[in-house]
Amino acid sequence: MRHLIFCLLFITLLDVAAQAVDPSATKKTKNLYRFLEQSAQLGMMFGHQDDAAYGIGWREIHGESDVKRLVGTYPAIFGWDLGEIDSTDNLDDVKFDLMRDRIKMIYKMGGINTISWHMRNPLNGASSWDKTETIKELLPGGSAHQAYIDKLEAFTSFIKKCNTLFTKVPIIFRPYHEHNGDWFWWGKGYCTEEEYIALWRFTVEYLRDEKGLHNLIYAFSPDRSRMDLSKGAASYLYAYPGDEYVDIIGFDNYWDVGLKWNKASRDQQQKELIESLKLVASVAREKNKVFALSETGNETLNIDDWYMQSLLDPIKASGTNPAWVLVWRNFDESHFYVPYEGQKNAPGFIEFEKDDYTFFLKDISNPYRKSPKKHAIE
Ligand code: BMA
Numbered sequence: 001m002r003h004l005i006f007c008l009l010f011i012t013l014l015d016v017a018a019q020a021v022d023p024s025a026t027k028k029t030k031n032l033y034r035f036l037e038q039s040a041q042l043g044m045m046f047g048h049q050d051d052a053a054y055g056i057g058w059r060e061i062h063g064e065s066d067v068k069r070l071v072g073t074y075p076a077i078f079g080w081d082l083g084e085i086d087s088t089d090n091l092d093d094v095k096f097d098l099m100r101d102r103i104k105m106i107y108k109m110g111g112i113n114t115i116s117w118h119m120r121n122p123l124n125g126a127s128s129w130d131k132t133e134t135i136k137e138l139l140p141g142g143s144a145h146q147a148y149i150d151k152l153e154a155f156t157s158f159i160k161k162c163n164t165l166f167t168k169v170p171i172i173f174r175p176y177h178e179h180n181g182d183w184f185w186w187g188k189g190y191c192t193e194e195e196y197i198a199l200w201r202f203t204v205e206y207l208r209d210e211k212g213l214h215n216l217i218y219a220f221s222p223d224r225s226r227m228d229l230s231k232g233a234a235s236y237l238y239a240y241p242g243d244e245y246v247d248i249i250g251f252d253n254y255w256d257v258g259l260k261w262n263k264a265s266r267d268q269q270q271k272e273l274i275e276s277l278k279l280v281a282s283v284a285r286e287k288n289k290v291f292a293l294s295e296t297g298n299e300t301l302n303i304d305d306w307y308m309q310s311l312l313d314p315i316k317a318s319g320t321n322p323a324w325v326l327v328w329r330n331f332d333e334s335h336f337y338v339p340y341e342g343q344k345n346a347p348g349f350i351e352f353e354k355d356d357y358t359f360f361l362k363d364i365s366n367p368y369r370k371s372p373k374k375h376a377i378e
Contacts, residue, residue: 040323156207293324297337
C-alpha cells in the first residue's frame with residue numbers, strides 16, 4: 001500500500017514537474033532542476049556571492065569561506081560573476097582561473113553554482129553601469145553584433161573550462177538581472193521591452209543551439225524596487241522573455257529588507273517583503289517554474305536580528321517556498337552581507353543556519369543525482 005502511494009505520488013509529481021528550457025539539457029542539469037523544484041517543498045537553500053574566493057580579511061585560500069567560519073558549513077549555493085570575462089580577473093578581482101577551479105570543487109562537494117554577469121558594454125567598452133542605448137546594436141544586423149558574439153564566445157569557453165573529466169558541470173545562469181531598473185545598460189530606459197526580450201532569446205538560442213551548451217539553467221530576476229505590488233503580475237513581467245526561455249522565476253529584493261533609501265517602517269517592509277514574495281511565487285506557480293529569491297541582503301548588517309526577523313520570518317510567513325536565497329559578497333568591513341565573528345548579526349546568522357527550514361551544504365545531498373537521498377519523496 002505504502003509502495004502504491006509512493007508510486008502515485010511520484011507519477012503525480014512527474015506530471016506537474018517543471019520542464020527545463022533546454023530539452024537537450026544533460027541528465028545532471030535536468031536532475032538539478034528537479035532537485036531545485038523538490039527541495040523547495042522542504043526548505044530553502046542559502047547562497048552567498050563569491051563565498052569561496054574571498055571574505056573579510058582573507059583572499060584565495062583554498063577551502064576558506066566566511067559562511068563556514070561562522071557556522072561550520074558552506075552555503076548550498078555559490079554565486080559568481082563573469083563581468084570582464086575577456087580579461088584574466090573579473091570586475092571584483094576574482095581570477096577566472098580560480099573561479100573555474102572553485103566551480104569544479106563546489107560541484108564535486110555537491111554544492112550548486114550560479115553565475116551572474118555584470119557585462120561591460122560590448123558597444124563602447126564601458127562598465128555595466130553605462131547608460132548608452134545599446135541592445136539594438138547587439139542584435140543581428142546591429143553595429144556591435146560581432147562584439148556581442150565575441151562575449152558569448154568568451155562565455156562559452158569559460159563554461160567549457162568548468163567541465164570536469166566526466167561532467168559538464170550544471171550551472172544556473174542569471175544574465176541581464178534587475179533589467180526593470182535604470183542602472184545597467186540593459187535596463188529600462190535604454191532599450192525597449194522588445195529589444196530586451198530579443199537579446200535574451202538570441203542569447204539562449206546562441207548558447208544552446210549554436211554553441212551546444214546543455215548544462216545551463218536560465219534564471220530571470222527583475223528588481224523589487226521597480227515593481228509596483230498593486231499592479232500584480234504585470235509589474236513583475238516587464239520584458240519577460242517567455243516561458244520557453246526562462247527556467248527560474250526569481251527576483252532581487254534589497255528594498256524590503258532595510259535598504260537605506262526605503263523610509264517605510266520595519267514592520268511595513270516585512271509586510272511588503274511577504275507581498276512581493278507572494279506575487280512572484282504566484283507567477284512561478286502559474287508558469288510551473290522554480291521560484292527563487294535570487295539576490296537579497298543588508299549591507300554591513302546594522303539592523304538587529306536581520307537574518308531571522310527581516311529575512312527568515314517573513315519568508316516563512318509568506319508560505320511561498322523559494323528554492324534558494326542568495327546574499328551578496330563580503331568584500332570588506334564596509335561592504336559585506338554575511339556577518340563575521342563578533343559582528344552583531346553573528347548570533348542571528350547562527351540561529352538562521354540552525355533553523356530546520358534553511359539548507360546549507362551539509363543539509364543537502366547530491367543535487368545532481370536522480371533521487372536525492374535526503375530529499376527522497378515519501
Ligand atoms: C555590487 C557591488 C560592487 C560590485 C558589483 C558586482 O553590488 O558589490 O562592488 O562590483 O556588485 O559584483
